Amino acid sequence: xxxxHSQEEQDFRARLREWLAKTLPELPARPSPDDxxxxxxxxxxxxxxxxxxxxxxxxxxxxxxxRGATPTQHLIYLEETERAxxxxxxxxxxxxxxxxxxxxAEGTPEQRARWLPPVLRGEExxxxxFSEPGAxxxxxxxxxxxxxxxxxxVVTGSKIWTSHAEVADWCELLVRTDPEAPRHRGISWLxxxxxxxxxxxxxxxxxxxxxEFAEVFLDEVRVPVANxxxxxxxxxxxxxxTLSFERGTAFVGxxxxxxxTLGALARAARANGRWDDPVLxxxxxxxxxxxxxxxxxxxxxxxxxxxxxxxxxTGGSVFKLAYSHARQELYEAAAAVLGAESLSLEEEWxxxxxxxxxxxxxxxxxQIQHNIVAERILGLPKGR
Numbered sequence: 279x280x281x282x283h284s285q286e287e288q289d290f291r292a293r294l295r296e297w298l299a300k301t302l303p304e305l306p307a308r309p310s311p312d313d314x315x316x317x318x319x320x321x322x323x324x325x326x327x328x329x330x331x332x333x334x335x336x337x338x339x340x341x342x343x344x345r346g347a348t349p350t351q352h353l354i355y356l357e358e359t360e361r362a363x364x365x366x367x368x369x370x371x372x373x374x375x376x377x378x379x380x381x382x383a384e385g386t387p388e389q390r391a392r393w394l395p396p397v398l399r400g401e402e403x404x405x406x407x408f409s410e411p412g413a414x415x416x417x418x419x420x421x422x423x424x425x426x427x428x429x430x431x432v433v434t435g436s437k438i439w440t441s442h443a444e445v446a447d448w449c450e451l452l453v454r455t456d457p458e459a460p461r462h463r464g465i466s467w468l469x470x471x472x473x474x475x476x477x478x479x480x481x482x483x484x485x486x487x488x489x490e491f492a493e494v495f496l497d498e499v500r501v502p503v504a505n506x507x508x509x510x511x512x513x514x515x516x517x518x519x520t521l522s523f524e525r526g527t528a529f530v531g532x533x534x535x536x537x538x539t540l541g542a543l544a545r546a547a548r549a550n551g552r553w554d555d556p557v558l559x560x561x562x563x564x565x566x567x568x569x570x571x572x573x574x575x576x577x578x579x580x581x582x583x584x585x586x587x588x589x590x591x592t593g594g595s596v597f598k599l600a601y602s603h604a605r606q607e608l609y610e611a612a613a614a615v616l617g618a619e620s621l622s623l624e625e626e627w628x629x630x631x632x633x634x635x636x637x638x639x640x641x642x643x644x645q646i647q648h649n650i651v652a653e654r655i656l657g658l659p660k661g662r
Contacts (some may be wrong), residue, residue, distance in 0.1 A: 283350065291354050297331055298362040305365070314369075314489070318403060318445040321368035325400030334398040335374070342382035343394050353577060360534040369442050373397040373404035377450040380467075380520045384508050393448070393469065405446035407437040407470070407494055408517070417452070418461045418514065422496060424453035424468065426510075430469065430500040431455070433476075436493065443479045443492035446472045450520065451501070458509050465513035467520070469505040473597065476500075533576050533601065536608055537569045537632075543608075547615045561611055568604045 283291075309316030315317070329333040338344020347355070367374050378397045381389055381391040396402040412629070413420040422435025434454055449470045456464030472479070476499035481489040508516040544562055547553040575597050609631035 280354075283354075287348070287350050287354060288350050291358060294333070294355060294358045295362070296332075298358060298364060301327060301331070302362060302364060308365075313490070314445050315375050318369045321365065321370050322400040322403070324365045324368075325370050325374075325398075329399050335378070335394075338379065338382060338394075338398075342378075342390060343398050344382075349577070356534050357418055359591055360538060365456075366535075369403050369445055370397070370400070372406045372450065373402065373448075376520050377404040377406070377448075377469075380450070380516065381469075382505060384467075384516050388504075389469075389507060402447040403442060403445055404448045404450060405443040405472070405492075405494075406441045407443075407451040409439045410436060411438050417517070418465070419451055420454060420465070422451075422453050423457065424455050424466060424501070426455070426503070427500075429503050431466075431503060431506075433468070433470070433496050434499055435500045436495045438493050439482070439491045440479075440494045441572055442490060443472070443494050444489075448472060449494070451583070452513060452517060455513075459511060462514045464511050465518040466510050467507045467513040470499065471500045471505065474499050474501070501641040505592050532605075533569060533572050536605060537573065539608060539612070540565055540569060543612055543615050550615070550617075552615055558611075558614060561614070565604065565608055565611060568600075569608075572604060575600070 294301045306320065309320050311317070325334060332345060333355065335342070335344035336347045336355050337349070337598070338346070340346040374397060378394055381393050393402075397404070407422075408417060408420075410420050410422060420435075422433065422437065424431035424433045431453065433451070435453070439450070443449070449472055451468045451470045453466055453468055455466040457465070470477075476497040478495040478497070482491045482493060483489050484491065496607050540562065544553070547558060547562070552558055582626070612631060
């Protein structure tokens with residue numbers, strides 16, 4: 279991995295900075311956190327601006343509609359957009375960061391042509407239908423069934439923690455297509471239209487008061503067989519591709535945000551006098567080192583993905599495991615620095631601290647990541 283920036287990459291950074299400086303002041307006001315239709319419109323509008331400027335799907339392959347940028351350009355983009363305070367992907371998260379990349383890697387030419395351009399243009403939103411009430415971390419034990427009926431699957435079951443379901447057009451859906459097969463071998467990956475008859479969405483309110491997740495109930499929903507990505511019953515392998523994106527590269531922008539937050543905490547500690555506490559200074563210094571190491575790991579993971587045709591490796595589990603705990607500790611440190619100020623529900627710090635509690639569960643629990651690291655990276659035997 280070459281960390282030096284070429285002249286071309288320096289020029290790319292300069293052009294991006296110039297575009298951000300011109301574009302960000304033109305954005306409308308951000309909608310209320312509870313206004314999901316407004317947030318969808320805002321996020322799609324930002325995505326359209328990126329598309330028109332040539333920054334949409336920057337690191338996606340050219341044949342998938344992306345720009346085919348180098349890993350370094352991708353990381354420069356993340357650094358500069360975060361530094362400028364540009365909007366994050368928001369409601370576009372699932373489509374841009376793992377459903378879209380999965381279709382780019384595993385879909386047919388027809389599927390890529392149908393689903394990828396609307397994601398990049400900011401026209402359609404995706405949600406994730408993986409977890410179930412009885413199959414969270416043990417994803418392979420899912421029970422939502424899909425029975426073949428001619429040129430369609432008839433899907434019955436339920437999903438939970440379905441990200442952005444109430445504003446989504448499509449769902450990346452895992453279903454069991456062969457209940458008699460071993461549990462990892464009877465699963466298929468479907469693209470389900472969220473407006474199909476039989477789909478019911480019930481939002482879930484989190485500890486932080488937001489409702490970006492939902493329960494989804496499926497009552498004999500017909501999904502065309504043509505919407506299956508990968509072969510029938512080969513969905514577990516396709517799912518591993520999706521999860522490699524979710525754990526390996528989808529969080530990279532958040533590392534930049536956390537490093538910025540750490541700097542803000544250091545400035546706040548100097549302003550309120552807590553910087554005089556040597557224990558607190560050592561704590562913030564250690565976190566600075568941890569997030570610096572995570573950024574280097576991010577660079578390595580992005581470079582590895584580029585070298586393997588765009589699909590991250592199992593090293594993403596190392597990143598996810600370390601990042602989840604570092605983020606939680608960052609907001610514990612924020613509480614120590616800010617004191618009572620960090621307890622107000624009106625403060626962004628409070629919402630972020632509450633949100634951080636979910637990171638050791640979201641996208642695969644830390645226990646699952648430990649197993650992946652032990653078995654697939656270190657080669658240790660499976661536990662009994």
